Amino acid sequence: MTQAIKTYLVGGAVRDELLGIASQDKDYVVVGASAKHMLDQGYLAVGKDFPVFLHPKSKHEYALARIERKIDKGYTGFSVEAGAQVSLEDDLARRDLTINAIAKDENGSLIDPFNGQNDLNNKILRHVTDAFSEDPVRVLRIARFRARYGKNWQIHPDTHELIKQIKAKGELEYLVPERIWKETEKALNEQQAHVFFETLEELDVLDVLFPELAVMRNIPQPPEHHPEGDVFVHTLLVLKRACDLGFSAATRFAALCHDFGKPISHAKQGNLHNHEEAGVPIVEAFCERLRIPNKLKDLGMLTSKNHLLSHRIFELQAKTLYRMIIEDFSAVKQPERFLQFLQACQCDAQGRGETLVNRPYPQRDFGEYLLAELQKFDAKSAVQEAIEKGKNGPLIGDWVRQRTIACIKVAKASYIRPE
Numbered sequence: 001m002t003q004a005i006k007t008y009l010v011g012g013a014v015r016d017e018l019l020g021i022a023s024q025d026k027d028y029v030v031v032g033a034s035a036k037h038m039l040d041q042g043y044l045a046v047g048k049d050f051p052v053f054l055h056p057k058s059k060h061e062y063a064l065a066r067i068e069r070k071i072d073k074g075y076t077g078f079s080v081e082a083g084a085q086v087s088l089e090d091d092l093a094r095r096d097l098t099i100n101a102i103a104k105d106e107n108g109s110l111i112d113p114f115n116g117q118n119d120l121n122n123k124i125l126r127h128v129t130d131a132f133s134e135d136p137v138r139v140l141r142i143a144r145f146r147a148r149y150g151k152n153w154q155i156h157p158d159t160h161e162l163i164k165q166i167k168a169k170g171e172l173e174y175l176v177p178e179r180i181w182k183e184t185e186k187a188l189n190e191q192q193a194h195v196f197f198e199t200l201e202e203l204d205v206l207d208v209l210f211p212e213l214a215v216m217r218n219i220p221q222p223p224e225h226h227p228e229g230d231v232f233v234h235t236l237l238v239l240k241r242a243c244d245l246g247f248s249a250a251t252r253f254a255a256l257c258h259d260f261g262k263p264i265s266h267a268k269q270g271n272l273h274n275h276e277e278a279g280v281p282i283v284e285a286f287c288e289r290l291r292i293p294n295k296l297k298d299l300g301m302l303t304s305k306n307h308l309l310s311h312r313i314f315e316l317q318a319k320t321l322y323r324m325i326i327e328d329f330s331a332v333k334q335p336e337r338f339l340q341f342l343q344a345c346q347c348d349a350q351g352r353g354e355t356l357v358n359r360p361y362p363q364r365d366f367g368e369y370l371l372a373e374l375q376k377f378d379a380k381s382a383v384q385e386a387i388e389k390g391k392n393g394p395l396i397g398d399w400v401r402q403r404t405i406a407c408i409k410v411a412k413a414s415y416i417r418p419e
């Protein structure tokens with residue numbers, strides 16, 4: 001059946017408009033048109049797997065209405081049918097959630113065959129049809145939408161059931177690392193990033209997607225330091241604190257991985273001693289598995305290794321401070337990373353339940369002060385001095401190191417701790 005060519009705004013833009021939220025992306029679906037028609041109109045073809053075009057001026061995305069059928073496992077196992085015969089309803093039916101399957105025509109009328117507006121009003125995340133299962137990344141999208149909109153959004157029981165089946169069929173294992181990370185990165189930028197992981201836990205998929213977090217469940221911690229409960233509860237409170245304080249996604253990431261070593265230390269020794277060191281290779285393997293950028297990997301590993309040192313920063317000797325701030329963090333060259341670490345450590349101290357959430361963390365101020373003093377330290381003059389004293393080779397480096405440690409000593413002695 002041929003249909004008149006019509007264009008509709010769809011997906012996130014319609015959803016966000018109904019929620020009264022500004023949305024950057026505008027996605028359109030075109031029915032009744034062929035790819036040739038789009039090209040003749042001057043649109044630029046961009047879709048590799050799907051017939052998607054860019055508007056020549058606005059650069060918004062225009063996709064031909066399409067039906068997708070799963071023919072094999074994994075992301076590429078699709079057959080796509082697109083073209084003039086595919087209806088708007090067909091296209092909306094293959095989308096993930098009812099709230100994302102509302103279209104708006106050129107006159108502003110809404111086309112909502114799956115009652116997405118009802119679900120929006122009632123804060124329900126519900127799959128549109130069983131086609132939901134065809135793209136398991138949608139499980140992560142659900143968790144991400146909850147991290148954005150809030151935990152008071154409910155996942156419909158039928159959708160929960162469908163996700164159980166997706167897991168049972170092993171489909172989650174076919175998710176490519178890049179797609180898991182892309183959703184996770186977006187989630188870390190949401191207002192309540194911790195809700196992303198809480199939701200995955202509620203959906204019972206954390207063990208497949210984030211085993212490093214799933215194993216934290218029921219790992220006990222000394223109640224005098226951790227009244228909040230097990231390592232999992234603590235980790236998500238730390239992440240929550242980072243969100244509540246408006247810290248960046250990088251700091252949130254550091255908060256997320258700071259205690260990755262606790263489960264393994266507990267399994268090996270029955271206590272959590274040295275979990276900081278034990279966590280380093282686990283954070284590394286986690287980042288490599290999900291192809292997480294090196295910048296975050298390094299921050300995560302350094303945070304795992306050093307977070308207890310930050311808590312004890314006032315007791316540390318200048319030598320140890322040197323090792324942490326200069327050798328480990330290269331903080332003079334990369335100050336941002338050290339500052340993110342200090343923020344994550346503050347969240348670690350405060351992410352321990354209601355009673356401790358507002359306790360002061362003067363360690364962060366002190367760490368920032370030390371960094372500022374080290375930034376004033378003139379390393380070039382120290383090198384010059386070493387040369388004048390007739391030192392050469394590694395002895396020059398030793399001299400500069402000693403001078404830097406001396407600078408830390410002076411900074412320590414002159415620091416006045418705010419009341």
Ligand SMILES: Nc1ccn([C@@H]2O[C@H](COP(=O)(O)OP(=O)(O)OP(=O)(O)O)[C@@H](O)[C@H]2O)c(=O)n1
Pocket residue numbers: 010011012013025027094095096097100101135137138141
């Ligand atoms: N795995 C996916 C990804 C996207 N979509 C559909 O494509 C639309 C646009 O996708 P995208 O721009 O990735 O997400 P948004 O829903 O716009 O969400 P966000 O605000 O996070 O960009 C979605 O609304 C949804 O209808 C889908 O069904 N399944």
